[in-house]
Amino acid sequence: MDVIVGHENLDFDALGSMVLARYLHPGARLVRLGGLEGRVREVTRLFADHLALLDEDEVDLDEVGRVIVCDTARPERIGPFKALVGKVPFVVYDHHPRAPGDLPASGGAVRPFGATVTVIAEIMRARGIAPHPGDATLAYAGLWEDTGGFTYPGTTATDLEVGAWLLEHGAGLTAVRDWVRSHPDPVARAMLAALMEHLRVVERGGLRIALTWAEHEGYVPALAPLAHTLIDLYEVDAVFMALRLDGQTLVIARSKGRLDVGRLLSERFDGGGHARAAFARAEGAPRAVLQRVEEALEPYLAPEPRLSEVMTRLVETVPAELSAEEALVRMRQRGFGGLPVTDEEGRVVGVVRRRDLERAVRYGMGSGAVRGFATVPRTLPEDAPLSEARRALKEGAGRVLVLDEEGRAKGIFTRTDLYRMPPAEQAAWTERVREGLSEGVREVLDALAEAYPRGALYLVGGAVRDALLGEASPDVDLVLEGLDPGEVAQFLTRRFGGSYGVHFAFGTAHARLGTGVEVDLATAREEEYPSPGALPRVRPSTLNRDLARRDFTVNAMAYRIAPRPEALIDPFGGLHDLEARTLRPLHPLSFIEDPSRVLRGLRLAARLGFRFHPEAERQIEELRKRPPGAAATSRLRRELMLALAEPSPLRVLRLAERYGLLEALYGFRPDAEVWAALERLEAQKPERSVPPEAYLYLLLLASPDPEALVRRFGWPQRLLSHLGLLQKPPDRPEALREGGEALALAFAARFPDRAEWVWKPTRRLRGRDLIELGMEPGPAVGRILREVEAARARGEVSGYEEELTLARKLMEDYGTSRLP
Structure with missing residues (x-):
């Protein structure tokens, strides 16, 4: 419950x-x-x-x-x-x-x-x-x-x-x-005015920090929201409010970025909190307290990010002796603009650009070794600050290599990796992701960042999207670079309790933690579809390519957990589409490759109030012209059942019908009667939870050939036998209730005039009835009741009247007082 x-x-x-x-x-x-x-x-x-x-x-x-x-x-x-x-x-x-x-x-x-x-x-x-x-x-x-x-x-x-x-x-x-008798409070408004009057802004480490104070005698409601108001009004990264109330000085602090206000107030004052929100009691006048805060700021500013925090760790290379023509084919297949060139020992000897190889092939030099077309790479140590890496990027033809002591590639930093660090205007979005996560999820992420400070872990997909929308999800999808999913899953269950499983063949793991959080872990990978609708071929890759294989831009964002600092990564414009509440596919053949993606989009559109981008609508039209083959069946079945488990399956189905997808993908042709039944079924909410199968029963009624549909999608055969009860109502309600709650609800929705009949308790033969027929109380009563119950289980009697008839016959056969 x-x-x-x-x-x-x-x-x-x-x-x-x-x-x-x-x-x-x-x-x-x-x-x-x-x-x-x-x-x-x-x-x-x-x-x-x-x-x-x-x-x-x-x-x-x-x-x-x-x-x-x-x-x-x-x-x-x-x-x-x-x-x-x-x-x-x-x-x-x-x-x-x-x-x-x-x-x-x-x-x-x-x-x-x-x-x-x-x-x-x-x-x-x-x-x-x-x-x-x-x-x-x-x-x-x-x-x-x-x-x-x-x-x-x-x-x-x-x-x-x-x-x-x-x-x-x-x-x-x-x-x-x-x-409700409201009591408007002018005191808080007066306090805000005083805070604005005394506010000044200082700069530390590139951050703008507001310091302000006020005094008041008596209680002041809603003080903490005033801090957020000041952050918004003055466009600062953090604010400290020193408030003198009833003879004591309180400090309220809020931070948007690299300033850890929780640690500052806990170490320098009698306070605490977390990195972005904190509270303290302090000795002294407000202005003196603010002076102490200002002097203490520097140690609590997070340092500038280093190259190791933003570089891509999985580096693909080409052998130095590979021909230019073969190397060009490989680069085109993988979509790379340039790759490091390595010798037989794996040491980097140069970097080759695709456009140089294209020119070599055009000039008839394609058979030459790729070593001959490589240039000297621009390299930096992994502890180089990001600002230096950005400058080096301009000097290194769009890429900077990080080598180990033996000259092997340890990482690479490209223009694409700049997305790993959010620009200034995205800092607020990064903060919004963290604030939108549930407490349980943030505990998991913080534990991972502490345990794997040098690893590369990213929260991806729906959890990032929902956090930006202000909805916390208990399900966590993590992408890992250079870490083993099974090892990380084991760490999480040791830390939080629960259980985990590993799928070695797919490089994934799943942890169900004792706090209720579920974590899916996978190494970064990319996909290739051999044919439309077929299962993809998967191979290890980088974060950006992992994001590129997803369905919509709003699902192709990542939130870096480690290495610190946290950052929102948005290489495909998901933030823009999120603000516009638009579902835009990542590439022109997205729905053709995987038709289940469009059902996923319909679920998001119905649940979150999103609309399809014109490109998505164009792809839907193409999909209707060429219905998916058998290879996509299992994914389409899964997506439909997920849609029927949504808070409002009817909205999803209406959208699918509007785009002609109910028939194109599933063969459903609901008429007005079926739609009315679906509406009555959904009206059972929120007082009652409606199983997905209840919706499926009604949809199967809208199929010209339910048997073929059940066979095609691998649904249980019992659905067909139960379907007959929805087409021809049974004589007794037990037949419906024995079929399960989903069947009974579907029947009540289809035949609303018989809804009470479905749930009304059915009278069955009791010992009192036998005594009223003349039997003496005793063991014989129980034995006749057991025989009637057995006949009921075999389907030989149906309803109270037939049970009574059988009881009379048994009494005639065996006598009314005892059985032989």
Whole structure:
């Protein structure tokens, strides 16, 4: 069982967040922690039937499979569920700044909005999930309460947009006004004005750092968001606020980049936190405290990156005696513009450029050894600073080699590798990735960076995309260069508990950690498709080529974990497409090579509110003209089942139908009746979790030849026997329930007038019925009941009336008081 909890002393933001979270986690039960007070208690009574709140003592902790926590990340605020930390996965949705000791969440989202309602509503908006009016009203109450009617300093533009969205979906303003009495707070606004008046900016190591102070007597709400406001207003990389409140000096610090404010405040003051957010208590007046901060900055600035941190470690070379013509063929096949040339001992003797080989072949010199066309390489030691490597790049024909002591290639730095270090304008995006990751995932990444400081590890794919969108995923995909996936997986399970497996043939590993985080690890690789739709041939390669083999630009970004510093790598313009919410394929034959990619795109479009780039729509049109062959069947089956497990499978199916893909890829031709049934099926959410097979049953009804389709995609044969029950309803509901929940739900959606009949308990023969027929109480009653039950199992009787008829016959055969 999945449960959704808020914090103790539930407020409207926690309650509204819990209600919305049910849309993202259908079937999860809402649980109340402790008692309720004031208007929250009145409102929960008003919505009692709809909320179906369980008391904490009604939940058996042994039956809980996952805990979804709203509006807090502190284990001490979730009552008895604290005991499950480390035993089951936790998903956290919160708007409070992260702090040491927070729950090790494996998913969810933590964003600095004015309310947690906004965090969840933003995800729902992107996925096109609309709340019921009552839920929209509860959510609006939480949004209004935690933003003080959109007047508190922590309020963001997104909070206002979410408020408008909730109104569009029926939020009742009159009810909210009755429930929530807002108290606008002018004190925080006055504090912001004072901070701006006293603010000054200093520069250290290329970073702009704001230092400011203010004084106030009494409590001031929402201080931490003021730091983010100042960072945005003054476009600085970090801010320190020294605040004199009620006779004590507090320091609040936030950092976007290379300045570790957590270590500074913990070592120089009585404070702590992490590299990007920290808090301390200090002795002395605010201005004196700021002076101490300014003097202490230098040791906490991360050094400039070194060449070893950004170079490509897997270096391909060509033998010196290979002919120019053969070397040119190899370079064209692999897409290289130049390669190091090595002697028989593997030592680098030069660098050859493709354009020079093309010229040699054109001049009739293609049979000559490639050594004769090589130039002297530009080399640097691996500890050279990045600025020097950039200068050397201009002198080295677009590449710089890093050699070991024996002259063998240890790494190479090219123009492409410049993407490994984000330009200044991408620093905020790098920070946004880290902030968008769940606490549990960040713990994993930090542990890896500490254990493998000289390795090359990258977070890739959907986890990077979702973090940039503010959604935390519990699934982690890592690409490794120069490291063994099995060794890394073993390290993770030793550190966090859990289990792992290794696929030696594919160079991959999978770790399921005790914190609920799942990690896929793979060496960097590239693919070649021998024919459209066929399985690809895979070989080891570099990070950039690994990213180039993916489906869409928004999935072809990487977040460097090690070596430090962290960096966002975006070689194909994924950030631009992410901001535009556009799905653009990486190359013109993407969908032809792997048709399942278009289904992946439909899932993203439906879930995240993305749209296809014109290039993607052109490829879809080409795909419809040449349906995929048998080689792509297994991947298409997998993608369809993943689509049917989405929060809104109906949206995916509608998009697929709009592009003509339901029939082109699967042979489904749903009519109005099937679409209506699919809509009724989806309407079961969020109160009920709907298995993917329920949707599949209805889709098979839309196939001209379900048997051929089941055979083609390798679905279980039982689907066909169950399909008959959807075409010709059975006489008894047990036949549907015995087929499983998916079949029963599909039937109820197809025949809504018989929905209650499906779930209504069926009367069966009982001992009381036999006694009413004249039998004496005793062993004979039990024996007749067992014979009737056996006949029912063999299908010889169906329904209570037939069971009663058989019982009468048995009584006549054996007598009414005892059996022979």
